[in-house]
Amino acid sequence: MGWKDAIEGKPGDLVLLNGNEAIARGAYEAGVRYASSYPGSPSSEITETLSRVPASDLYAEWSVNEIVSLEGATAASFAGLRAMCTMKADGLNVAFDFLTSMNLGGCKGGLVLTVADDPQGHSSVKEYDSRYLAKSAMVPVLEPSTVKEAREMAIKAFDISEQIKGPVLLRSVTRVSHSRGLVRLGALAQERKKAEFPVGQRFLTKTLFHMKARDRLIQAAIIFEECKFNYTEGPDRADTVIFCCGTSLLYAREAINILGLQGKIKLVKIGTTFPLPERFILSNLQGVKNVIFAEEIRSFIEEGVMLIYARHNIGNIRFYGKISGDISGVRGPFCGEMNPDIIIKAIARVKRIQYEAPGYSPETIVEFSTMLPPREYAMCPGCPHRASFWAVKTAIAVDSRDCIVAGDIGCYCLGAWDTGYNLFDSLHCMGAGPGIASGLSKLEKFGLKRPTLTIVGDSTFYHAVIPGLINGRYSGSDFLCIVLDNSVTAMTGHQPHPGSGISNHGRSTTAIPIEEIVRGLGIPCAITDPFENDKTAETISSTLREPGVKVLILRRECALVAARKHQHKKQRVYVDQSLCRGESCGCGRFCTSVWGCPGNIWDPVAGKAVIDEAVCAGCGVCATLCPAGAIIAEEVDK
Amino acid sequence: MENCELEYGAAARLKEGVLDPDLCSGCGACVGFCPYIKSYNERVAIIHNCQICDGVCYRICPRGFTQYTSLRREVFGAVDFDPVLGVNKEIYFARAGEEEMRSCGQYGGVVTALSAFALKDGFIDSILMTGGNLKGTKPVLVSSTSGVAKCAGSKYTAAPTLSLFQEAIKNGYQKIGVVGRPCQVTASRKMQQAPEINGQRISLVIGLFCMGAFSPELYTLVKEKGLENCDRMDIPKDVLFSSSGEDTIIPYDEMRQFIRNACLSCYDPLSELADVSVGSTEYDPGWNALIIRTTKGAALVEQACANGYIEINPYPSELLPLLKRAVFRKKKRVLGRVDFTYLNLPAPEREYFLSTGDDD
Numbered sequence: 002m003g004w005k006d007a008i009e010g011k012p013g014d015l016v017l018l019n020g021n022e023a024i025a026r027g028a029y030e031a032g033v034r035y036a037s038s039y040p041g042s043p044s045s046e047i048t049e050t051l052s053r054v055p056a057s058d059l060y061a062e063w064s065v066n067e068i069v070s071l072e073g074a075t076a077a078s079f080a081g082l083r084a085m086c087t088m089k090a091d092g093l094n095v096a097f098d099f100l101t102s103m104n105l106g107g108c109k110g111g112l113v114l115t116v117a118d119d120p121q122g123h124s125s126v127k128e129y130d131s132r133y134l135a136k137s138a139m140v141p142v143l144e145p146s147t148v149k150e151a152r153e154m155a156i157k158a159f160d161i162s163e164q165i166k167g168p169v170l171l172r173s174v175t176r177v178s179h180s181r182g183l184v185r186l187g188a189l190a191q192e193r194k195k196a197e198f199p200v201g202q203r204f205l206t207k208t209l210f211h212m213k214a215r216d217r218l219i220q221a222a223i224i225f226e227e228c229k230f231n232y233t234e235g236p237d238r239a240d241t242v243i244f245c246c247g248t249s250l251l252y253a254r255e256a257i258n259i260l261g262l263q264g265k266i267k268l269v270k271i272g273t274t275f276p277l278p279e280r281f282i283l284s285n286l287q288g289v290k291n292v293i294f295a296e297e298i299r300s301f302i303e304e305g306v307m308l309i310y311a312r313h314n315i316g317n318i319r320f321y322g323k324i325s326g327d328i329s330g331v332r333g334p335f336c337g338e339m340n341p342d343i344i345i346k347a348i349a350r351v352k353r354i355q356y357e358a359p360g361y362s363p364e365t366i367v368e369f370s371t372m373l374p375p376r377e378y379a380m381c382p383g384c385p386h387r388a389s390f391w392a393v394k395t396a397i398a399v400d401s402r403d404c405i406v407a408g409d410i411g412c413y414c415l416g417a418w419d420t421g422y423n424l425f426d427s428l429h430c431m432g433a434g435p436g437i438a439s440g441l442s443k444l445e446k447f448g449l450k451r452p453t454l455t456i457v458g459d460s461t462f463y464h465a466v467i468p469g470l471i472n473g474r475y476s477g478s479d480f481l482c483i484v485l486d487n488s489v490t491a492m493t494g495h496q497p498h499p500g501s502g503i504s505n506h507g508r509s510t511t512a513i514p515i516e517e518i519v520r521g522l523g524i525p526c527a528i529t530d531p532f533e534n535d536k537t538a539e540t541i542s543s544t545l546r547e548p549g550v551k552v553l554i555l556r557r558e559c560a561l562v563a564a565r566k567h568q569h570k571k572q573r574v575y576v577d578q579s580l581c582r583g584e585s586c587g588c589g590r591f592c593t594s595v596w597g598c599p600g601n602i603w604d605p606v607a608g609k610a611v612i613d614e615a616v617c618a619g620c621g622v623c624a625t626l627c628p629a630g631a632i633i634a635e636e637v638d639k
Numbered sequence: 640m641e642n643c644e645l646e647y648g649a650a651a652r653l654k655e656g657v658l659d660p661d662l663c664s665g666c667g668a669c670v671g672f673c674p675y676i677k678s679y680n681e682r683v684a685i686i687h688n689c690q691i692c693d694g695v696c697y698r699i700c701p702r703g704f705t706q707y708t709s710l711r712r713e714v715f716g717a718v719d720f721d722p723v724l725g726v727n728k729e730i731y732f733a734r735a736g737e738e739e740m741r742s743c744g745q746y747g748g749v750v751t752a753l754s755a756f757a758l759k760d761g762f763i764d765s766i767l768m769t770g771g772n773l774k775g776t777k778p779v780l781v782s783s784t785s786g787v788a789k790c791a792g793s794k795y796t797a798a799p800t801l802s803l804f805q806e807a808i809k810n811g812y813q814k815i816g817v818v819g820r821p822c823q824v825t826a827s828r829k830m831q832q833a834p835e836i837n838g839q840r841i842s843l844v845i846g847l848f849c850m851g852a853f854s855p856e857l858y859t860l861v862k863e864k865g866l867e868n869c870d871r872m873d874i875p876k877d878v879l880f881s882s883s884g885e886d887t888i889i890p891y892d893e894m895r896q897f898i899r900n901a902c903l904s905c906y907d908p909l910s911e912l913a914d915v916s917v918g919s920t921e922y923d924p925g926w927n928a929l930i931i932r933t934t935k936g937a938a939l940v941e942q943a944c945a946n947g948y949i950e951i952n953p954y955p956s957e958l959l960p961l962l963k964r965a966v967f968r969k970k971k972r973v974l975g976r977v978d979f980t981y982l983n984l985p986a987p988e989r990e991y992f993l994s995t996g997d998d999d
Contacts, residue, residue, distance in 0.1 A: 395677050398684035401658075542679040586649075586696075586835060589689035591674040628674040630809055 004050045012188040020151045020177040021046035023184050024115060027155025028085045029054060031111065032190030035077035037062040037070040039464065040493035041089030042124035043178040044117035048087050049494065052505040061505045063496045066431075066464040067092035068099050071114065075103050075168075078112040079204050080196040083159050087115040090131045091410075091430065095465075100168070101138045105210035107166040107217065109202075110194070111159030114140070117173040120297045121338035124175075124492075126410060126428065128336070130298040135170045135275055139214040141221040142275040143230065144172045146250040148182030154230065154272065156187070161224055165217045172274070174297050176248045176338075222276040230272025231281050239267040240290040241351055244282075244306055246271045249295035249339050256344035260354060277305040286315050291351045294322035295344050299335055321347050377419045382600040383560030383618025386413045388531035389485050390421045391596070391626070392555070393456065395534075396541035397424075404452045404545065405441055409434035409466075411458035412492040413485050420597060424456070432457075432465025438480035439473040439550075452545060453480040460490035460498040462515055467522075473550040474524055481544055481551045484515055485531075487559035495562055519552045526552040532622050560618045572619040572634040574600070574612050580631035581609040592623050592632065649694025650675065654685050657702045662978060664901040665852070666819070667778060667799025668826035669696040671806065672836050678799045681776070681855040695833050701825035702901060707982050710828055714912050715933065722991050723963050723970070725911030726932050730959070731951040732920060733929035733940075743791040745873070747927035749917050749949055750818055750845055751791040753939060755784040756948040757816055762939055763843050765807050766816035769798040773867050773880070775858055778803045782812070790818075795872055797852040797899055801826055805836070814842035820849045821907040828912045843935065846910020848918025848928065850969065851902035853894070860897070864889075875924075904979045908969050915940060921965075922958055967992070 006016035007026040018026065025047045028036065036059060038048035052061040060077075064070035067088045074086035088096060093116050100114070116135075119125040135142045143158055145151040151173065158169040225231065234254070243266060245253045250270050257266050269285045271277065274296075286292070286309070294303040303322040310318060321327035323334040327347045330337045342358060349356040361369070380387050390413075397404045408416055408425030409432065417425035427437050434455035441453045457466045462484050470482060490496040497503040502512030519526040527544065529537045537555060544551050558566075582588035592601035592610050600617035601610060610631070621634030653676075657663050663683050670678045673696055675687040697703045715726045724730075734747030740755075741748040757763045758781075768790035770779040776798035781787050801823055807815045817827045824846040830838035861867050861880075869882040878894050880887040910916040914936035920928045929951065931937045943949045971992045973979050 395684075395686050396679070398686040399677050399679045399682050401682060401684055538677065539679045542682075546680070586689075586691050586694045587672045588674060589691050595675075595687055626674060628672060628805075 004046075004053050006186075007050050008053045010186045012186055014186045015183055016186060017181050018148060018152075018184045019046065019179055019181045020145070020148045020173055021117075021179070022050050023148045023152040023182070024155045024171065024173065025050035026184065026186065027152035028083075028113065028159070029059075030152075030187045030189055031156045031159040032083050032192060032194070033059060033085050033159070034082040034194070034196075035060050035074055035084035036087070037064050037073045037084075038087040039064050039067045039070050039092055039095075040490050040496040041092050041117075042493055043119055043175040044087050044089045044115065044173070045493045045496065046178070047085070047115060048505070049496075051085070056506060063490070063498070063505050065499060067095040071096040071099055075099070075108055075112060077196070078108040078110040078168075079202075080198045081110045081194055082196050083111040083194075085113045085115060085155075087117075089125065090116055090118045090129055091125060091127065092116070093131050093134050095431075097134060097138065100140065102206040103204070104138055104140055104167055105206050105214050106204045107210075107213060108162070108168060108204065109166065111162040112168040113155065113158040113162060113171055114168050115155075115171045115173065117175070117178045118298060119175050121175075126414065128298060130301060131170070131172055132274055132301045133299065135172070139218055140168050140170045141165070141218065141225075142170045142172050142273070144246045144272060144274045145177055146247055146270065146272070148177065148180060149184050150230070150272070151177055152184050157230070161221065164224060165220045167214065167217045172247075174247055218276050222278070225273035225276065225278045226280050228273050228278065231278050232270055233285060234268040234270065236264050236267055238288060239265060240288075241265070241293065241348070242267045242269055242285060242289050242291070243293045243295055243344070243348075244269045244271060244285075244302055245295035246274050246302055247297050249297060249344070252339055252341040253295045253344050255341040256348055259341065259345060260348055260352075260356065262348065262352070266348065271302055274302055275305075277302065277309065279309055282306055282309050283313060283315075286310060286318065288316075289318055292318055292320050293344070293347050293351060294320070294328060295339060297339055300324050321351055378415050379597075379599055380412070380415055380420050381560050381618070382598055382616050383563070383620040384412075385487055385531050385555070385557035385560065386415070386421070386485055387596070387598060388534055388557070388622050389413075389483070389537070389555045390416055390424055392531055392534050392537040392541060393424060393454070393483065394422045395538040396545065397454070399538070399542050400452070400545050402450070402452050404454050405438075407434040407437040407441070407453065407455040409455065409457040409461050411461055411485075413456060413458055416456060430465075431461050432469055435466055435469030435473060435480070435482055438482070439469060439476065439478040442473075442479040443476070454483065454545065455480060456483045456485060458491075459484060459486040459488065459500055459515060463499050463513075467518065470519070470522055470524060470550060470552070474522060478550055479548060481541070481553060483541070484552060484554045486515060486554050486556040487562070488556075489559055489562055491559045491561070495559065515554055524550050524552055526554065528554040528556055531555040531557050532620060532625075534622060534625060560620065564618060571636070572621045573614070573637045574617050574619055574621055574624060574632060574634045575614070576610050576612055577631050577633055578604070578607055578609040578611070580629050582629045582631070583609045588628055592627060596623060596626065598623060648688060648690040648692060649697035650685050650688045650691070653697045653700060653703065654688075656697075657700055658683065658685065660978060661900040662702045662904065662981070664702060664820070664822035664899065664905070665797030665799050666701055666823040666826045667802035668699045668701070668804070668823070668830060670799055670802035671804055672696075678802055681797050681799065683799065695836055699826055699829040699833055699836075699838070701822040701829065702981050705825065705829070705982050708985050710825070710912065713832065714828055722988050723966050724930065725907075725909060728931045728937055730954040731929045731931075732923070732926045732954055733917075733949050733951045734926050736947040736950055740788070740791075741925070743788060745791075745793040746919055746924050748791065749927040749929055750847070751787055752948045753845060753915065753917070753943055754781075754816065754818060755787045756943040756946060757843055757939060758782070758784055758787065760942060760946070763814045763816035765810070765812040765814075766818060766843075767800050767803050767807065768818045769794050769800050771798065773858070773861050773869050773872060775855075780806050780810070792871065793847075793873070795853050795874070796855055796857055801830070804830065804841075808837050808840065813840055815840050816843040816845065817841060818845045818847070819910075820847055820852060821905060821910040822901070824910040824913045825907065843939070844913045846913025846916040848909055848916060849902075849905075850908055851898045851905070853897040854899050857894075857897050904973055904976050906970055906973045906979065906982055906984075908966055920958070921961070922955075926952075928954065928962070967995075971995075
């Protein structure tokens with residue numbers, strides 16, 4: 002199970018992998034030589050896994066952002082090698098400028114762009130459908146339904162890419178990437194291609210090459226007509242058909258089984274979602290009365306199938322999907338994740354079946370849910386961000402000019418909600434914070450008197466913050482940029498970044514410190530430790546009053562990394578309850594009701610605070626903040 | 640501790656009644672005990688509303704609602720009361736006994752000398768003072784006479800000196816002295832009524848004369864004008880910066896804008912609730928004016944004289960009317976302000992100022 006099986010497993014082995022490991026295995030079997038990525042859930046384990054392949058077989062890289070990542074992978078393709086570039090849906094935007102350019106000229110070695118969408122935004126600030134971007138960029142799309150198929154499609158994607166001489170997009174979703182399934186491993190490619198970039202070979206972008214891209218799609222459509230990833234299940238003829246793709250295949254199967262309609266409803270599974278296999282679809286529309294669509298996020302195949310229907314004289318068919326509003330979860334159509342219940346409801350409507358979902362009634366569920374204590378997102382015990390946010394909150398309060406806080410994307414998004422003391426006034430994409438702060442700072446002459454501050458992460462700094470800082474300084478902006486530097490790309494699983502001085506393979510490499518970049522731009526830069534909370538707050542407070550663009554780095558290693566490295570607590574933290582002020586004036590349960598670390602808990606019998614030593618990371622910051630000096634942090638031996 | 644709806648909590652009252660209308664004098668009394676009140680760069684803010692109903696923060700705030708009559712009674716008992724100068728036993732010209740102490744002080748070095756003597760003689764075991772220079776001030780907790788000397792010289796902005804009181808408590812000090820502006824003197828007296836913060840450990844209050852403190856923007860101006868390394872600032876009439884004998888003068892009218900808003904509604908230029916009040920004589924820069932107000936203050940001065948720490952002369956009778964007139968005018972002006980609502984003055988006292996002309 003896990004990366005070991007994916008990389009070291011033998012052909013014929015039946016192993017349990019998650020979808021990302023299966024994609025990595027498929028790429029490995031297909032002879033991938035270059036794997037690059039900017040980490041992003043739910044895609045990160047693909048490059049994590051490929052980073053375990055012996056360096057003699059594969060070059061793997063955590064790039065600073067998605068566009069340079071795709072550029073690097075494409076370069077390998079230009080040299081005739083197979084390459085995979087992986088990102089989450091949001092990353093495709095970042096890479097999009099290059100993707101739309103390179104796809105005109107095309108490439109050589111198989112180039113697979115794996116994009117993992119996140120329906121319902123389990124680990125993202127937005128849920129969107131990368132298939133529309135692929136369509137816009139004129140890149141063919143394969144969409145696996147299961148972990149097993151994820152491996153097969155990864156292999157096939159390289160073949161198709163080489164056939165059409167252009168990139169292929171493999172679209173995963175959270176429930177494929179992060180579910181586990183049995184996968185029969187195949188043999189690794191024996192052929193070892195040499196990287197070659199022959200004199201005279203050129204890859205250029207020209208408007209005329211739009212035609213090349215179009216022709217490539219026509220070629221892909223022909224290949225897809227015969228593709229084994231498109232198939233039907235159930236009866237040959239049925240008046241009701243469900244068109245599905247991705248994990249919705251499994252939900253649709255389950256829905257049919259629950260309703261006992263096996264043999265009555267036909268499942269049409271589309272694995273090649275762009276361009277759609279027109280003849281295959283047409284053949285499954287003949288003689289049909291009702292079509293139900295089941296797919297994640299938006300109505301991509303729904304629109305495609307309805308367009309095919311409109312162009313042919315097939316007779317009366319009623320379509321039930323997101324456009325009609327029949328495929329709709331609790332958030333309504335188009336929003337949120339698919340599940341079997343959504344499909345059951347649609348089938349029940351089409352078939353006029355009375356269906357009572359098992360379990361509690363919606364009213365009872367609402368009643369029960371009010372009995373549950375509200376639970377917020379939580380930052381880890383010992384998380385330096387909590388200390389940073391408290392310092393920022395303090396400094397802004399003391400500054401008293403109602404500073405606007407432009408947030409950014411990372412674990413520290415939690416700054417927008419209770420856990421981060423509701424600090425953020427804006428939160429969008431990576432790198433948006435400095436741009437927004439810069440823009441706001443120009444509005445003083447139009448009446449905006451509030452100063453501006455932006456909070457970005459260290460990995461985000463390299464990814465997208467630098468242009469915003471340059472623009473800010475160049476245009477004479479006035480804002481403070483706080484970089485929360487915890488030394489890793491923490492949210493996506495502790496991947497290294499250019500500041501950490503460690504490569505994908507864990508070897509040491511040149512570190513590029515944030516402060517050197519900032520000072521190189523002529524921007525003043527200070528560094529403090531957020532665990533020295535009072536000093537940090539005071540520094541923020543005074544820096545806010547300085548003119549121009551300023552950078553303040555709040556540097557402290559991620560608590561999880563620190564715990565893994567040191568394997569023991571550096572301090573034992575406990576409460577001297579004789580000193581604890583509890584709910585009294587001069588405290589009012591600061592540590593347990595305001596500070597918000599999971600390690601600080603309440604002893605209801607004593608009416609005093611106590612430390613949950615099983616959870617406490619031993620950082621001791623609460624001890625420095627406790628107004629009564631009741632929390633004690635003691636050095637302990639190893 | 641009872642919790643309240645937002646609008647009744649102490650923190651909310653402090654915010655809405657004092658901080659938001661810019662009436663905070665920056666004394667620092669509310670800072671230090673509470674995790675939700677902080678002060679940087681002489682600005683005080685509430686970070687989080689604890690919703691505690693009768694919180695100490697509002698109760699001890701000199702700009703929070705103050706029963707002046709009962710506070711005076713707590714400090715002085717029932718005594719004759721002078722509506723202009725406040726309760727006073729004696730008024731002197733005074734100066735430090737040693738030339739060295741005089742030279743480091745603003746005028747006669749009396750505050751430095753009295754503080755040092757009080758520490759040495761055991762009146763107190765520590766004292767809250769204000770250190771710093773023209774780059775910025777900082778509150779200092781002092782427990783040695785050498786530490787006292789480092790804090791000599793007037794500071795003209797509102798250092799939150801009282802924010803270190805809890806530091807003194809945590810260090811176990813039992814008899815804590817305070818050198819403060821009038822607002823800090825009032826706060827110290829209110830703190831003495833708050834056992835939950837061990838306020839009763841305030842044992843000596845040396846008050847300063849104060850016609851108003853500047854906001855921290857003063858330091859920006861000082862920096863802009865290249866005066867931050869001057870070793871002395873004074874306001875004889877205009878504002879004077881001296882650096883090794885060289886003087887720079889900025890007209891007071893140019894500086895008026897920097898006076899803290901809170902100081903404009905201050906009724907107490909002479910630290911009326913102090914044990915002793917010390918200020919400029921407005922006449923002879925080698926001497927201080929010294930008002931003895933309490934029995935404790937009288938004992939301190941008597942022993943400091945006996946030990947040669949200070950020397951005193953009678954206050955020249957021809958100067959007293961000048962001092963009285965200046966204070967009278969300030970008080971009368973303040974009584975006319977709409978934001979002067981925090982002191983509960985007895986009606987006759989209010990009437991005295993309103994019915995008397997400037998020149999009477």
